[in-house]
Amino acid sequence: MTVARKTISERLAQxxxxxxxxxxxxxxxxxxxxxxxKVLIGALVLHRLEHDHDVQIGGGLAAWLRSExxxxxTRDGDRDLFDDLLEPRPHDPSLGNIGNGSAV
Numbered sequence: 001m002t003v004a005r006k007t008i009s010e011r012l013a014q015x016x017x018x019x020x021x022x023x024x025x026x027x028x029x030x031x032x033x034x035x036x037x038k039v040l041i042g043a044l045v046l047h048r049l050e051h052d053h054d055v056q057i058g059g060g061l062a063a064w065l066r067s068e069x070x071x072x073x074t075r076d077g078d079r080d081l082f083d084d085l086l087e088p089r090p091h092d093p094s095l096g097n098i099g100n101g102s103a104v
Contacts, residue, residue, distance in 0.1 A: 049085070 006014070049062055066086055073079045079086070 045061065045065070048057060049065075052061075062085070069082055069086060070079070073082065
């Protein structure tokens with residue numbers, strides 16, 4: 001019984017397929033890490049807005065977000081997610097109840 005050996009070109013093709021598979025896996029892993037970082041940063045920001053009664057932090061952060069978010073959000077559906085934050089509340093500079101309270 002003889003074992004057929006793969007040609008060099010067959011081995012190269014197999015290695016290229018493995019490389020592509022690993023490249024796809026790496027891309028998914030990097031996107032997952034990026035998403036997790038964004039979720040954690042967002043949770044921190046929402047937590048500060050909800051719980052920090054220090055006007056310098058809560059109020060300053062809220063004012064900055066009201067200024068920057070409209071420029072950053074390009075889709076109407078995305079803007080709708082932040083209606084509660086984008087509406088100025090002059091009587092509450094810390095914006096006491098942003099979101100649903102599920103931040104960190």
